[in-house]
Amino acid sequence: MATEIALKLADGREVRVPSGTLVADALRSAGLASEDVLGAKVGGEILDLQTPVRAAGPFLPVRAGTPEGLEILRHSTAHVMAQAVARLFPDVEFAIGPVIEDGFYYDFDTLHVFVPEDLPRIEAEMAKIVAEGQPIRRSEASGKSEAIATLTKTQKAKFKSEIVRELPEDAAVSFYSQGEFTDLCRGPHLPSTARVGKAFRLLSVAGAYWRADQKREQLQRLYGTAWFSEQDLAAYLKRREEAEKRDHRKLGRELELVSFRPEVAPGMPFWHPRGTVIYNALVSYVREKLAARDYVEIRTPHVLSSSLWHRSGHMSHYKDNMFFTTVDENEYAVKPMNCPGSALVYEAGLRSYRDLPLRLAEFGLCHRYEKSGVLAGLTRCRAFVQDDAHIYCAPEQLGDEIGALVALVREVYAEVGFANIRMDLSTRPPSSTGTDEMWRNAEGALESALRRIGAEFRLAPGEGAFYGPKIDFQVSDAIGRSWQLATIQVDFSLPKKFDLVYVAADGVRKRPVVVHRAILGSLERFIGILIEHFAGAFPTWLAPEQVRVIPVSEEKNAPYAREVLAACRAAGLRASADLGSERMNQKIRSAQVLKVPYMFVVGGREAENRTVSVRRRDEGDCGAQPLADAVQAVAAETRSRSLALTIPAQATTAGAKKPAKATT
RNA sequence: GCUGUCGUAGCUCAGUUGGCAGAGCACCUCCUUGGUAAGGAGGAGGUCCUGGGUUCAAAUCCCAGCGACAGCUCCA
Numbered sequence: 001m002a003t004e005i006a007l008k009l010a011d012g013r014e015v016r017v018p019s020g021t022l023v024a025d026a027l028r029s030a031g032l033a034s035e036d037v038l039g040a041k042v043g044g045e046i047l048d049l050q051t052p053v054r055a056a057g058p059f060l061p062v063r064a065g066t067p068e069g070l071e072i073l074r075h076s077t078a079h080v081m082a083q084a085v086a087r088l089f090p091d092v093e094f095a096i097g098p099v100i101e102d103g104f105y106y107d108f109d110t111l112h113v114f115v116p117e118d119l120p121r122i123e124a125e126m127a128k129i130v131a132e133g134q135p136i137r138r139s140e141a142s143g144k145s146e147a148i149a150t151l152t153k154t155q156k157a158k159f160k161s162e163i164v165r166e167l168p169e170d171a172a173v174s175f176y177s178q179g180e181f182t183d184l185c186r187g188p189h190l191p192s193t194a195r196v197g198k199a200f201r202l203l204s205v206a207g208a209y210w211r212a213d214q215k216r217e218q219l220q221r222l223y224g225t226a227w228f229s230e231q232d233l234a235a236y237l238k239r240r241e242e243a244e245k246r247d248h249r250k251l252g253r254e255l256e257l258v259s260f261r262p263e264v265a266p267g268m269p270f271w272h273p274r275g276t277v278i279y280n281a282l283v284s285y286v287r288e289k290l291a292a293r294d295y296v297e298i299r300t301p302h303v304l305s306s307s308l309w310h311r312s313g314h315m316s317h318y319k320d321n322m323f324f325t326t327v328d329e330n331e332y333a334v335k336p337m338n339c340p341g342s343a344l345v346y347e348a349g350l351r352s353y354r355d356l357p358l359r360l361a362e363f364g365l366c367h368r369y370e371k372s373g374v375l376a377g378l379t380r381c382r383a384f385v386q387d388d389a390h391i392y393c394a395p396e397q398l399g400d401e402i403g404a405l406v407a408l409v410r411e412v413y414a415e416v417g418f419a420n421i422r423m424d425l426s427t428r429p430p431s432s433t434g435t436d437e438m439w440r441n442a443e444g445a446l447e448s449a450l451r452r453i454g455a456e457f458r459l460a461p462g463e464g465a466f467y468g469p470k471i472d473f474q475v476s477d478a479i480g481r482s483w484q485l486a487t488i489q490v491d492f493s494l495p496k497k498f499d500l501v502y503v504a505a506d507g508v509r510k511r512p513v514v515v516h517r518a519i520l521g522s523l524e525r526f527i528g529i530l531i532e533h534f535a536g537a538f539p540t541w542l543a544p545e546q547v548r549v550i551p552v553s554e555e556k557n558a559p560y561a562r563e564v565l566a567a568c569r570a571a572g573l574r575a576s577a578d579l580g581s582e583r584m585n586q587k588i589r590s591a592q593v594l595k596v597p598y599m600f601v602v603g604g605r606e607a608e609n610r611t612v613s614v615r616r617r618d619e620g621d622c623g624a625q626p627l628a629d630a631v632q633a634v635a636a637e638t639r640s641r642s643l644a645l646t647i648p649a650q651a652t653t654a655g656a657k658k659p660a661k662a663t664t
Numbered sequence: 665g666c667u668g669u670c671g672u673a674g675c676u677c678a679g680u681u682g683g684c685a686g687a688g689c690a691c692c693u694c695c696u697u698g699g700u701a702a703g704g705a706g707g708a709g710g711u712c713c714u715g716g717g718u719u720c721a722a723a724u725c726c727c728a729g730c731g732a733c734a735g736c737u738c739c740a
Contacts, residue, residue, distance in 0.1 A: 098739065115668075173740085204668095205669085206667070206736065207667025212738095220667075223734095263730080372665075374736095552700090554697065555698095582702090584698055584700070590702090605699090
């Protein structure tokens, strides 16, 4: 009765088995069964040993120690955790417990309120369950109603029943059991709790909503992680620690870049002098890029009448995120976006096709009322400056503009040190404005621009904004976390709402298309990400302080130190001299803690030879160099925006007759 | 906004059973003038988040508010 299906193995062999054969048996037929094989990947889906194979096609064993194997391990660890929780808190009801990046979670409903101290208790119970080595058994219900019956017989199953009811009628409904614990579950799982091993750790407690819906039940979520070896677990925990050390909120304060005053301005950064240097360096960098690409810059008011926001549509879609104020009985809103102001500048004169594309850039300060719970230092704040621009162009110019933008974004990211960039092209969502032709045109322009420059991208069908398709850019930072930064959005709606027109070559008034785009996104968020990316050690061109002059003896060397400082400043370097009475070692430490890229240590020998003893924050003492050479080297490094420090780590030693020539 | 945890000096954090508010770093002053990551001594610094309650007595216990942090995206 069972039809045969053909499984294609990695080595090109083909194995034929009856449909419905268990993965374990199929593996045996293929001669691939072994202790470290935990399941198989069939058509992109990971199946465990006890699951029947029903689809022909590629059939790849999943081994312990692989990413696919980890998914199985983590899923089972989540079940062991659930079993432990059920033992300790018998009133618990289960919701869902999926595998996530680096771990897993399980959502519970129980009267007990989980506190961090519960985690070790639960871990101890989990260790017992692992030691018990309970076989994990898969079973299939014959249908949805039987599944629900089984569920309600064995446990409180409000959430699980809801899941079953929403499955398609013919869906296979599976259960997994281990010892006294049974859970509705799609799998895949290990063959025994013993295989979970010891390399797991519960990490945190959090609230979560059933189905991520604020209106539904609030559940309690336990997060954990699991690995195949204790070394892997230790490495992962170390990575988390490392990320904590890089936290921009901590470094922002320690490096004197930025502070927050939650009592007067929650979610709004106060930029200190050192942070403002970085801020300005980035802005002038972007301005340089814009000048070369025919952008012009504008500035528009921060507080604008609500009537404008009605016209732009923000009052109906974005009101909950806006700040308002009333003056002279008129209601005004603090701008959350720059587009309406930009549109008014466009509107200020009659535009000709000769003016297009018109690229209006604005470093506009925006305020958004973000819910208090989502605020997070610089990466999510209520006041921020976007490196925004709106490009007004004729529809037929869209392709070139998009192409130029994608190239620009990639150039900028490479130069500021983000090597890994991912692009997502989001297309027309189910509910949208604009004609089919407009969408076809815009989506085509975006896609062909991406293809033309050979960029790899992911297609996100239906993920676009209601007013047009978009390209989002994600970068990976130095420790592998990914961040969404730039966005390029085509907008059909705004020109219509503001009735924007241009006079075409034939004298007819036509409607331009507008492209919203930000490269860095918001300066605040971008700097927050950069702080974490560089762990606070900014490349010289961005460093708040590039050179610190340190006299060996303040009493004897202060005059020469001042002279060196003057030489640095004359070359345009951001420099200071530490003329306090502390010891030299203390001064070096202070500069090191602030991650100043270069220290120029000057004592009697240097004053005599008109040299400086260069110390790099990353390499330490680099020996003496002529003052002029060292200054020029740092200046050149700044101009070139080098990501690494460039003065060679091994120059000649202090007081040498012929110092090495500084390279640039 | 919701759930949980937390809130003590500029920073990091102690503070026992409810009984005089503490340390290190940073800051200021003095001594020290040194050769590549912390010299020594002294001093100043507090609305113990805010408001209310319990108590002879509250940083500590209770209630409310505010704020910070983790999470609320990965859907058996």
